[in-house]
Amino acid sequence: MSQKPKEPGDRREFFVKLGIGAGLVALGGQGLASLRSLVPNVSYDSPTTVKLGYPQEFPEGMKFLPDQRLYVFREGKVLHAISAVCTHLGCTVRAEALSQVEVRTVEGSPLRLTHRFLCPCHGSKYTGDGENVAGPAPRPLAWYHLSIATDDGQLVVDLARPVERSFRLTLA
Amino acid sequence: MALSPESEKPQAPGVHPRPLWSLDPASDRQAGDAIVSNFVFHWFPAKALKDSLAWRYSLWLGTVSAALLLLLTLSGLPLLFLYVPSVERAYGSVKDIEYVITFGYWIRSVHRFGAHFMVAAVFLHLVRVFLTGAYKNGPGRGQHREWNWLMGIGMLLLTLFLSFTGYLLPWDQLAYWAVTVGTNIASAVPLVGPQIRELLLGGRNIEQATLIRFYVLHVIVLPGGLGVLFAYHMWRIRKDGGLASADQAASLPAKVEVPPGRTKTYTLLGIARGTGPTIRASSIEAADTTVSSIPDLTRRIAIVLLGTIAAISILAVFVHSPLEEAANALVTPNPAKAPWYFLWLQEIVTDTTIKLGSFTVNGAFIGGVILPGLLVGLLAVWPWLDRSPTAAAGRWFPQSRRRQNAVFLLLVLAVLLLTFVGTFCRGPYWQLYWPWQAWVELPTRI
Numbered sequence: 294m295s296q297k298p299k300e301p302g303d304r305r306e307f308f309v310k311l312g313i314g315a316g317l318v319a320l321g322g323q324g325l326a327s328l329r330s331l332v333p334n335v336s337y338d339s340p341t342t343v344k345l346g347y348p349q350e351f352p353e354g355m356k357f358l359p360d361q362r363l364y365v366f367r368e369g370k371v372l373h374a375i376s377a378v379c380t381h382l383g384c385t386v387r388a389e390a391l392s393q394v395e396v397r398t399v400e401g402s403p404l405r406l407t408h409r410f411l412c413p414c415h416g417s418k419y420t421g422d423g424e425n426v427a428g429p430a431p432r433p434l435a436w437y438h439l440s441i442a443t444d445d446g447q448l449v450v451d452l453a454r455p456v457e458r459s460f461r462l463t464l465a
Numbered sequence: 466m467a468l469s470p471e472s473e474k475p476q477a478p479g480v481h482p483r484p485l486w487s488l489d490p491a492s493d494r495q496a497g498d499a500i501v502s503n504f505v506f507h508w509f510p511a512k513a514l515k516d517s518l519a520w521r522y523s524l525w526l527g528t529v530s531a532a533l534l535l536l537l538t539l540s541g542l543p544l545l546f547l548y549v550p551s552v553e554r555a556y557g558s559v560k561d562i563e564y565v566i567t568f569g570y571w572i573r574s575v576h577r578f579g580a581h582f583m584v585a586a587v588f589l590h591l592v593r594v595f596l597t598g599a600y601k602n603g604p605g606r607g608q609h610r611e612w613n614w615l616m617g618i619g620m621l622l623l624t625l626f627l628s629f630t631g632y633l634l635p636w637d638q639l640a641y642w643a644v645t646v647g648t649n650i651a652s653a654v655p656l657v658g659p660q661i662r663e664l665l666l667g668g669r670n671i672e673q674a675t676l677i678r679f680y681v682l683h684v685i686v687l688p689g690g691l692g693v694l695f696a697y698h699m700w701r702i703r704k705d706g707g708l709a710s711a712d713q714a715a716s717l718p719a720k721v722e723v724p725p726g727r728t729k730t731y732t733l734l735g736i737a738r739g740t741g742p743t744i745r746a747s748s749i750e751a752a753d754t755t756v757s758s759i760p761d762l763t764r765r766i767a768i769v770l771l772g773t774i775a776a777i778s779i780l781a782v783f784v785h786s787p788l789e790e791a792a793n794a795l796v797t798p799n800p801a802k803a804p805w806y807f808l809w810l811q812e813i814v815t816d817t818t819i820k821l822g823s824f825t826v827n828g829a830f831i832g833g834v835i836l837p838g839l840l841v842g843l844l845a846v847w848p849w850l851d852r853s854p855t856a857a858a859g860r861w862f863p864q865s866r867r868r869q870n871a872v873f874l875l876l877v878l879a880v881l882l883l884t885f886v887g888t889f890c891r892g893p894y895w896q897l898y899w900p901w902q903a904w905v906e907l908p909t910r911i
Binding site for chain 1: 642645649650663664667668670674794795796797798799800811814815816817818825828829893894
């Protein structure tokens with residue numbers, strides 16, 4: 294009889310498939326493990342809550358903080374902060390002083406606009422309150438939350454906490 | 466007394482009394498032997514079709530690209546010893562290569578020019594292959610030129626990524642802001658974008674983890690991938706029966722059925738015993754359409770290879786490579802321009818932010834992800850959409866491919882035009898200027 298008994302063939306086939314399957318699982322596992330090892334578990338990034346110095350050190354008008362990529366505006370006792378990170382592709386926008394100061398009501402509160410912002414990478418333009426008016430920027434510049442540190446009275450910005458454009462920090 | 470070719474009796478294939486006989490074979494027999502037995506030459510067929518070798522058809526752009534790849538590998542080796550991939554020392558080490566190390570500026574310049582010319586050569590090679598319809602299969606059996614087309618697109622992308630990762634390594638201002646923009650384009654991909662950016666950067670900010678990732682991609686991962694694809698690309702050219710322009714020559718004489726029945730058949734590598742196979746003869750053996758690869762093919766390869774290397778090496782003596790200021794996360798240069806081959810992309814990410822009422826789509830997504838993705842996707846599937854006849858393959862500007870060639874050339878022209886605008890017509894704050902117009906003076910510090 295030429296026909297082989299069925300069982301050994303099945304067993305061989307089963308082991309071949311098992312071997313191939315185990316090989317694939319091993320390769321896939323190695324691949325996934327290698328890829329996963331490249332995803333950082335611990336962030337060594339600088340913290341998002343940063344002390345910026347004492348409020349009285351901030352001049353009347355605008356101050357650029359390059360490390361935080363932040364513009365801090367001060368009008369007497371009232372402060373607010375606008376991000377310098379372009380919403381298009383993340384370059385640092387530059388402030389250009391306006392020849393004439395403009396007062397505009399932004400989200401219900403009056404705001405003196407002394408500058409406008411221009412991006413050197415793709416030409417986005419923002420008004421002094423961060424509104425995107427020209428170029429490829431899809432969103433207004435972010436405003437960040439300001440507060441006074443309870444321990445030493447320094448100005449604190451929370452770069453992880455965007456706020457409405459009506460936000461103001463009024464010093465006591 | 467020199468041995469006459471006829472009296473020369475090799476003891477075995479490839480064993481000949483003269484040293485370097487394979488570079489200067491005395492007979493066709495020796496020329497064929499040399500191809501089969503030589504480590505370098507065995508890539509090539511013993512006989513090459515004359516049509517494949519024509520200068521005017523292929524312009525030898527693929528060989529130029531390969532020559533540049535070789536030159537880049539060679540010039541990259543010394544740089545690998547001299548460059549330090551750390552954010553504190555990368556800029557200083559490149560500065561040393563440029564100004565302190567003997568011949569350093571020349572090696573760096575060769576590497577840089579090689580890269581620029583390779584982007585151009587690979588792109589022009591793709592343009593040539595499209596215009597001549599060389600991704601189309603001819604009458605030969607087993608041809609799959611569309612696979613080589615796909616691999617070619619893959620190699621163009623790898624070349625671009627190699628350039629991108631390469632110009633980051635000096636860690637100067639160009640590098641830093643290119644990574645900023647490049648990885649923000651990646652993060653514009655829906656759903657997984659921010660994760661892709663974090664994987665590329667090795668964190669949320671551009672720091673040491675970023676530099677080492679781009680370094681490893683540049684020196685190992687991408688060149689490795691390119692090397693594998695290159696080898697496969699060359700192998701497929703042989704499998705596909707040479708260049709598309711030679712398809713006609715290869716099938717010109719009527720195919721002759723040789724009746725079976727012989728007991729032995731001489732093949733290239735030895736004697737096959739038993740009943741002889743049915744041979745469908747083609748002109749690959751015909752004297753009027755083919756030449757011996759040595760010296761006709763090897764001579765031309767040598768000319769292209771040495772010519773390319775010489776041109777770049779001489780150019781690099783006279784033109785030094787730029788090095789911008791050290792990377793400064795605090796100041797974006799104004800204007801911040803990508804290298805010329807990415808300026809068309811910089812243009813389209815600038816121009817494609819779409820506002821529909823209160824709904825805004827970032828140009829980073831449309832211009833940086835969707836449009837390039839569409840272009841690459843369309844190129845990739847084109848061999849399956851192309852309905853032009855087989856006879857149109859391997860010829861410049863055939864009538865039957867006029868319309869698709871025109872559309873393709875329009876797209877190429879658009880890319881070139883945007884590149885021109887980005888290179889010559891964009892000034893501070895990415896404003897439009899005429900090339901001859903002076904840029905406004907801006908304070909360098911805020």
